[in-house]
C-alpha cells in the first residue's frame with residue numbers, strides 16, 4: 186500500500202476551499218479593513234465642511250453612512266464566507282484523520298481512542314488555532330500594507346526605521362514555536378489517554394457496578410481529566426506568555442523610533458519635523474497594532490504545526506475486495522516463521538503446508554502464541570522472520586477470513602452485515618444464509634433482520650456463522666478460526682464445527698478442546714504449537 190505523509194499547510198488549505206470562495210474572501214478582507222481609514226477620512230473632512238450649506242452637510246452624511254455601511258456589510262460577509270470556508274476545511278480534515286487512522290498499520294490493537302480524539306478535539310484545535318487565524322492574519326496583512334504605504338509616503342527614511350523595528354514583534358513567536366509545539370503535543374497525548382479511559386470504563390460499566398468499584402475508576406477518570414485540562418491550561422499559558430512578550434516588543438518598537446525621530450529633528454536630518462513624527466507615530470501605531478495581531482495569529486498557527494499531519498493512502502487499491510472466482514488448487518506454505526514481541530521470542534521455526542480444502546487444528550498452552558500465529562497468517566501482523574506463501578504469492582490481508590469468538594457486527598440489517606455495502610445478487614445471499622443454517626433462525630425476513638450495534642441481539646454462534654457467510658459469499662478459500670467454540674454450548678459447538686469441516690475451503694482452527702469424533706470423521710490434522718515450532722500430535 187502506498188502511503189505518504191501530508192502536512193496541512195497553506196497549499197492544502199487553498200486546494201480545499203473552492204477558488205471562487207477564496208477570491209470573495211480576499212476581496213471582503215480588504216474592503217472590511219478600511220474602518221480605520223474611514224475614521225481618519227471622516228475626521229479630516231469634518232474640519233472642511235461648510236455647515237450652513239444644508240445640501241453639503243446632507244451629502245457628507247450620506248457619504249459617511251454609505252462608507253460605514255459598505256465596511257460593516259463587508260465585515261459581516263467576511264465572517265459568513267470564512268465560516269463556509271471553515272466548513273470545507275474542517276470537514277476534509279476530519280475525513281482525512283479518519284482515513285489516516287483507519288489504514289494505520291502499526292496500531293496492533295484496534296483502538297479508536299486516537300481517531301475519536303482527532304476527529305473531535307484535535308480537529309477543533311486546528312480549526313480554532315490554524316484555519317481561523319489564517320483568515321484573520323490576511324485581514325491584518327491588508328491593514329499593514331495600506332498603512333505602510335501611508336508611512337513610506339510621509340518619510341521614507343524614518344518610515345523604514347519604524348517598520349523595521351515593529352517587525353521585531355515577530356521574534357517571540359519564532360522563538361516560542363518549539364515550546365508551543367511541544368505543549369500542543371503533550372496536550373493531544375493526554376487527550377487520547379482520556380478518551381481511552383472513558384472507553385475502557387464504559388465497556389466495563391456492568392463489572393464496575395457489580396464489584397462496587399466505581400470510586401477507583403472515577404478517581405482514574407478525574408486524574409486523567411485533570412492531566413488533560415492542566416496540559417490545555419499550560420498550552421494556553423505558553424501562548425499568552427509568547428503574546429505578552431510580543432506586546433513588549435511592540436511597545437519598544439513604538440518608543441525607539443520616536444527617540445530616533447526626535448534626535449533627527451534636533452540635528453536637522455532628512456527633513457524630519459515634529460509633524461513627521463506625529464504622523465508616523467499615529468500610523469505606525471496602526472501598523473504595530475496589526476503587526477501585534479499578526480504575531481498573535483502567527484503564534485497560534487505555529488502552535489498547531491505538530492498536530493497538522495496525517496497519512497494518505499492509495500485507497501483504490503484496497504477497496505476492490507469483492508466477489509472472486511473460485512481458485513482450483515489452493516496452497517499455503519508457512520516457512521520458518523518466527524515472531525518476537527519487544528525483542529522477546531514468542532515462537533520460531535514454524536513450518537506448515539496445507540493444500541486445497543485441508544483442515545488443521547492447532548492447540549497449545551494458553552499464552553504460547555496461537556492467536557498471534559493466526560494474526561500473522563491473517564496478514565494482520567508481520568512475522569519477524571520467515572514468510573508465508575498463499576497460492577504462490579506473499580499472503581495478504583484479503584486472502585483469508587479470520588473468525589473470533591466475537592465477530593464484528595454493526596448496526597444494520599443482516600443483508601448489510603453480509604454485503605458490507607457491496608453488490609451481490611439476492612439469490613447468492615439467500616443461498617449463503619442457507620449454507621450457514623441461518624435462513625430459518627432469523628425470523629420471517631432474515632435478510633432484513635435488524636442487527637443492533639456490536640451485534641448484541643444475535644447469539645455468539647449466529648454471529649460466527651454470519652462472519653463465515655461473509656467469507657463464503659466472496660469465495661474466500663482460507664478460514665482462520667480462533668477458539669470459536671470456547672463460548673458456545675456443546676450442541677452449538679458441534680453444529681458449527683460440523684458446518685465448517687464440511688465446507689470446501691482450507692481451515693486452520695485454533696482450539697483448546699477438540700471434538701475427537703468429528704476430527705476422526707473428517708480426518709483433520711492436529712498440530713501442537715510450542716515456542717520451538719509446530720509438532721504433530
Ligand SMILES: Nc1ncnc2c1ncn2[C@@H]1O[C@H](COP(=O)(O)OP(=O)(O)OP(=O)(O)O)[C@@H](O)[C@H]1O
Pocket residue numbers: 293294526531549550551552553554555556557558
Ligand atoms: N497485543 C499484544 N501486545 C503485547 N503482548 C501481547 C499482545 N497480544 C498477546 N500478547 C502476548 O503474546 C503472547 C501470545 O499471546 P496469544 O494471544 O497469541 O496466546 P494464545 O496462545 O492465543 O493464548 P490463549 O490460548 O490464552 O488464547 C502472550 O504472552 C501474550 O501475553
Ligand SMILES: [Mg+2]
Pocket residue numbers: 555556557667668
Ligand atoms: Mg488465543
